[in-house]
Amino acid sequence: MQRRNFLTTAAGLVALPALPTVAQAAVQPDLRGANRIKFAAVGLNHSHIYGQVEAVIRGGGELVSFYAKEPDLAAAFAKRYPQAKQARSEQEVLDDKSIQLVLSSGIPIDRAPLGIRVMRAGKDYMSDKPGIITLDQLAEVRKVQRETKRIYSIMYSERFENRATVKAGELVKEGAIGKVVQTIGLGPHRIALMSRPDWFFDKKQFGGIICDIGSHQFDQFLFFTGSTKADVVASEVGNVRYPQHPQFEDFGDVMVRGNGGMGYVRVDWFSPEGLKTWGDGRLTILGTEGYIEIRKNIDITKSEKGNHLYLVNQKETRYIDCADVPLPYGQQLVDDVLNRTETAMTQEHCFLATELAIKAQKQAEVVKLKV
Secondary structure, eight states: OOGGGTTSOOTTOOOOOOOOOOOOOOOOOOOTTOOOEEEEEEOOOSTHHHHHHHHHHHTTEEEEEEEOSSHHHHHHHHHHOTTSEEOSSHHHHHHOTTOOEEEEOOOHHHHHHHHHHHHHTTOEEEEESOSOOSHHHHHHHHHHHHHHOOOEEEEOHHHHTOHHHHHHHHHHHTTTTOSEEEEEEEEEOOOOGGGOOGGGGOHHHHOOHHHHTHHHHHHHHHHHHTOSSEEEEEEEEEOOSOTTOTTOOOEEEEEEEESSOEEEEEEESOOOTTSSSSOOOEEEEEETTEEEEEEOSOBTTTBSSOOEEEEEESSOEEEEEOTTOOOOHHHHHHHHHHHTOOSSOOHHHHHHHHHHHHHHHHTOEEOOOOO
16 A cells, blocks of 8 residues: 555555655665675575575675585575685685674574684674573683684664664654653564474474563563663473474564663464565654654554554654665675774673573473363
8 A cells, every 4th residue: 555545544454644754865885796795605504594694785795605415405505695705615615714704594403503613714704593492501701702802793673673673773863752661562473384304393403482572572571671680580382383393492582671671572484475564563662751663574553564664753653664774784794894893793791691591481381271
């Protein structure tokens, strides 16, 4: 439905007051082809690797090689990026002194051990989420990162790759809703059952639903509340719909409290087939002077596209179409690789977000419902 038709009353719907749009900032320059750093990909088990690669290319990175032990995954990647050399082994990538950054979207249990090898090889690392799935892994990653001073970044794409969430960060920084009190992060997903590999259903391999897709929500909670310390108040998980996969979880929720605010997280695998996207992801940021609601992938009331932001404060109620808001993460990460800085995300923030997700998963009460 076009925005200009949004006020038209449809059967069963009530027209809402007009929400004025605002002009967007110019799209961030695409540094594609600048070849500011050379990078590689190792482990291609999740399609998130393509978003990771595109972010670094936009930031001026040159993809020079890749490795995957699965022939089908390697063939698909080679077709997408014919300019990249297919390495014969992981070690070939690690031994290439020209490579400064390694990306991975391998099986989750393998991501932290690979990151450790990458850092010990003198390179920086960017993992898909979850980048770490156990507290033992986290302790070892922290140790090696301190020793090597390399970057261990986890791509929390629900913030870094969502333009409305980036815009919300700008508005919060400007004080548009006052002091942030709480975030509510909703991360529903479509399961696409028949397309999933075996490891997807094994909690030992993927870490559990809160550790996995919930890690996005903890990143956003820390970012928007400004919390540098936080504790899990309560958490629960369940396998409601898929008893044929007893090691799988399809629902989880968490209450978290930090030194900058409070948060609630809900994640699930219940997105229905009738929804015209993989998940109706939402984020509500409550402040002392107003609130922001983000509809990340779709607004079922008016648009099948994503990046919708609603701002309500003491002065106005406003809709912001964030389709043209720049995505800075890729360029910032490349800058950090070159300058040894932490502009994309501080290392402690990266680790704390995943620590909270792991702890919430570990202490979660298992809930059993009859359906």
